[in-house]
Amino acid sequence: MSFSFDIEVTAGAARAGVFSTPHGVVETPAFMPVGTLATVKALDPDDLTQMGASMILGNAYHLHLRPGDDVVREMGGLHRFMRWDGPILTDSGGFQVFSLAQLRTIDEEGVEFQSHIDGSRRRFTPESVMQIERNLGADVIMQFDHVIPGQSDEASARDASERSIRWLARCLAEIQRLESTQPLEDPPREEFPGDNPRNHQALFPIVQGGIHAHLRREAAAEIRGMHDWAGFGIGGLSVGEEKDAMYEMIEVVDDVLPKTHPRYLMGVGFPEDLIEGIRRGVDLFDCVAPTRMGRNGSAFTRDGRLNIKRTEFRTDPKPLDPECDCSACTRFSRAYIRHLFVSDEILGLRLLSLHNVHFLLSLARAARQSIRNGDLEQWSRDWLARYRATSPLPV
């Protein structure tokens, strides 16, 4: 078996587990840095290794457009192309087709849309997306789904959820066909005389249903019955709905999804959401916020967010977060990083992105430790209280 999930300890709905993939293990709960275009923006793969990242993301939509999934396949797959030999998950592009692309028309067959890069006409179907994700060769591949706005009414949400489930069946059939006809080339098959464990990709279904609890439950139950999945995505959240609705949608599927399998809350990863998700049984998270915020000069700290461009940091000798052990905080002052931002220096983008990604990786590790220690509830309360206190930063 190329994929497995072993739960070490639980604490209420939360769990500390180990998710095994062909490219290594992921200790969960885990934050997965997002490498949309085969690079976690502003960072080097060595930075990610140093800060203990295990699984990272790529994106089928973006990589299909640039450089082309055919190019990535020709270069030996995404792991080799971007030099990340750890686990990789690719998102299917369902979200991007609905958020970035122009002039999309959707029917039962798939989605036709215009590329946001050059306006070219493209068509995604469950089958074509499986071919893209096969070409990329990630360990975990997400199904192609129909994503809708967070506030959608029940009829729209039901329609999209049911279509996503029909598309899931087509994704499953197609990836099974591709696995037997298109071996992955990372590493070359001759290294494995028998079955090559790296030939296998785990297709994750995505539970949709908007903010309608019964739709979420129905979708989870139907998906669960279809196949012995290696894990489950929870999608269509953090797309404009209220935070409480998001937390509720995680709770309502907790009992319907098998407790034995990893759950991935897609696109969610602010510190407070990470903690609230973990408390509700989520194992995997991803979010572009740490790198996007980093490029905008905003840093996570244990005392809330900090805008490094502010004048008050002009001669501040302290690190971004005095309790952080990332390679930005152990070397550089706020004064220096502020100077880099004020002067538009690239190193500033890297240092803040690095710090923010490290912050979320560390936060997931700390949550995992608190589950193992049996004090998740107390730890969560204390952590969130300090983070949410809007008092000025300690001097």
Place this chain on the structure above:
Amino acid sequence: MSFSFDIEVTAGAARAGVFSTPHGVVETPAFMPVGTLATVKALDPDDLTQMGASMILGNAYHLHLRPGDDVVREMGGLHRFMRWDGPILTDSGGFQVFSLAQLRTIDEEGVEFQSHIDGSRRRFTPESVMQIERNLGADVIMQFDHVIPGQSDEASARDASERSIRWLARCLAEIQRLESTQPLEDPPREEFPGDNPRNHQALFPIVQGGIHAHLRREAAAEIRGMHDWAGFGIGGLSVGEEKDAMYEMIEVVDDVLPKTHPRYLMGVGFPEDLIEGIRRGVDLFDCVAPTRMGRNGSAFTRDGRLNIKRTEFRTDPKPLDPECDCSACTRFSRAYIRHLFVSDEILGLRLLSLHNVHFLLSLARAARQSIRNGDLEQWSRDWLARYRATSPLPV
């Protein structure tokens, strides 16, 4: 003595030496990466350490404007601020005042100009620039000089050269005063109960004279007689004159400057100029080209320059330069780096800057080795012949 220069081997005018500074030694000939604003653009100080950089540059003009030399001093000096504990040299701003600043008026006292950042009125004098360079606290500080265009006539060149020499005398008097009244704080003085070797900065004079051999010789002789300098700058070259004129200007001062001291050819550092300079007795070089070209997608290779954005590299699995051992070439394909550039990804800027800086550092090391091996002339000819051959890159 805080500064010394030991020549191990000579080969014609060329020499392999060791320049010792309060923050460590520089094996010469050496290329010095340029960290204009207290960062070598797109690189991390750890990158520079890994690729064996020894001495790097900062710039008095730029750092005076942003973040302010007073800020740098308050943060413990440039070494601490930017986390570079190796040797640093600061340029005086003479070149920037004449190339970047607006509306400058020059008189015997100094130069009044408008900041290129915010248009604010500023005045640089030899004394004020020494204060700036004292605040920055680099190991080697360049005199404030009057820089003129490369093609200037003799009268202008003589006027600027003679003014630069009068300003040099004022710089020397001022830095001697500052050394005795304003101790450097890196490291704090209490670590050195006696004389703190890190309190000393070496003021380098700059030989000017445009492209007029006799002016160059006169300037070199007069400067040499003024003081026991730790080293000599050769300035006002690579500013629009012909290459042959530049090489000639290096040759004409070779016998006038003491053979026992390091020579720094300011602002020069393309591969061919590095080699031609070394053959003529230059020990230190700097140039923004490797990082600027890197940000534009252009890479040095042993077979000439390469524009990574070209379509031919779309699926090229080779590294930028197959014989390079930098951390870009040992990990990534041209196809991947091209993808990063086409997609405007920051990692691309870093990888190409890193490769180009490493290329020049390695080139200077190879030249040094060939001096020690006694085959500099043959090595130079072979290296330049291959580099200048305009044949397509080998497949």
